[in-house]
Structure formats: C-alpha cells, structure tokens
Amino acid sequence: MTQTPRPPRSHPIHSLRRRAALALLLPVLAGHWPAQAQTELTDLARIKASGVLKVAVYKDNAPLSDGPVTDMKGLDVSLAEALARQLKLKLSLLPYDAGENMGDDLRNMVWRGHYLGYGPADVMLQVPADKFLAQGNPQVMIFAPYMRQSVMLMHDTRKLADAAVPEDLKGVALAAERGAGAASVLMGHGGGLLRNQVTIYNTGVEAAQAAVDGKAVAAFVTRAQAESVLFRNPGAAAHFRLSKLNFNNGIADTGWPVGMAVRSANRELAQALEGAMKSLRDSGEMLAIFKQHGLTLTAP
DSSP: OOOOOOOOTTSHHHHHHHHHHHHHHHHHHTTOOOGGGSOOOOHHHHHHHHTEEEEEEESSBTTTBBSOTTSOBSHHHHHHHHHHHHTTOEEEEEEEOOOSSHHHHHIIIIISOOTTSOOOOSEEEEEEOOHHHHHHOTTEEEEEEEEEEOEEEEEETTTOOOOSSGGGGTTOOEEEETTOHHHHHHHHGGGTTTGGGEEEESSHHHHHHHHHTTSOSEEEEEHHHHHHHHHHOHHHHTTEEEEOOEETTTEEOOOEEEEEEEETTOHHHHHHHHHHHHHHHHHTHHHHHHHHTTOOOOOO
C-alpha cells in the first residue's frame, strides 16, 4: 500500500499553519483574546445591550399587579417602570401565575424558566426577604427589600370598636381570601372557634370590599389589600380601622419584608437594581408611588 508522503517542512502548507498559530498566540501574549474567543457579556451588559429590562410580576395580585397582561396596574408595576427608567431601559413585564410554593416561582421566573416555555425574567418582584427561603434556593439572590407585608384586621368600628385578640371576633361576620395564610390562621384558631363566621372570597381585595359593602364586619387581609380598598372608597374609610390581631399566645405578627430576586450569578445586575431602588427612595419617588396607589410606605 502506497503511503501519501508528508509535505516537506518548507512546503507552503506548513508556513500557513505556523502563521495561523502565531496569529492566535500573539493576542494571548499581549493579554487579549480574539473576538470569537472573548467571554460572554456580563449580565448587566447583556441587558443594557438589549435595551430591555424583563421584570416578573404575579398575575391577579391586586393591588400590586393585576389586570389584563397587556395593561397591568399596581404598585409592583409602577415600581418596575421606575426601576427600568433608572437603568435607562425599556420595561418588559413578564406576568405569571403563582406556583405551588415560592421555590417553584423562583425556579420558573428567575433561574430556569417555566416548562411551558416562558421566562426567566431578569428580576422578580414581591419576593419575601427571608433567610430560610434564600438558603433553600441558592440559585437566586434575594435583595433590596422595598416594603413590609403584614396581615391586618380591617374592621367597621361602628360594629366592632376594638379587636386585639381572636376572641374579640366571636359572633362577628368575617371575610378572608381563599388559599391565603391569613384565612388558614383565622379558621384554624382554637380548633375552628371562628370557622363558621368566615366567608371566603377569591381575593383579599374582594374580602375587604365585602366589609365595606356591609357583607362582613371585618376582613382579615394584608395591609396593602385593605388600604387599596379604603383608598377606592374614601367615604367608608372614616368608619374602618386596621388592627393587628395577636395569635399564638399573644405574639403579634410583625409581617415580612419583600424584595427582589435575580440569578445568584447576576451580582452586577443586583447592584445596579439596588442602586436604582436607593435613588427612588432618596428622591421621594418611592413614597409618591406608594401614595399613588393609596398604600403606606412601611420600613422593610
């Protein structure tokens, strides 16, 4: 069998190979890589290059994010718009349905994407700033709390002047949100002491509105839900009070801080968003956003 002879070292093919190898080596010696070998853009640079900030917000979560996906309204929507402006980017909202738990939502909307093919977003709003949640989800970074959520009793003072402990609610018509922790706490207290007094509504806003409409004396909902309903019904606001109920041997629920989440590798983006949030606070725009929606800006 005849073997194809190898070209002599003086053959032009060897000269071409040596020149090609040198062309690749020189940028390395100079501390640079050719364009095709450069590392990918950083997370923030990639977003700025696209000109768009993708923000994940919950669907059907009034007064924070609610309405048609093409025209959503609420505190988180306004905040997303303000953050995008601070970063000189256009806003692209990514509304989504809540999953079974917060871990599902973080997986679907922050670090992996939903199995139906949408997501992840660049940042997700309305994430509990909880160390146990963070420890259980190392793929994300939770930061920059911007409000404190808390559960309150919104009650008609003409029918229930004061309420400090659950026993004060005996015989009182109550309203709560379907599937919410507040409803579970209320109905489960004392082995079901108040269960037969509670009417369940699809949302906390509907529960609060039921109290304003006289269908219930009190609603056990979040402060934001209660305040948004009273903001829309100024005539009723004078007759209602928000009280904190003490459960579990008199220990009051202090609520929970709420912030943002990005992928744990996207630290540059997190720093930029945290800076943007600080600017909104320092300028007074954050306070104006809360007032626009009838909500109290509470320290996280």
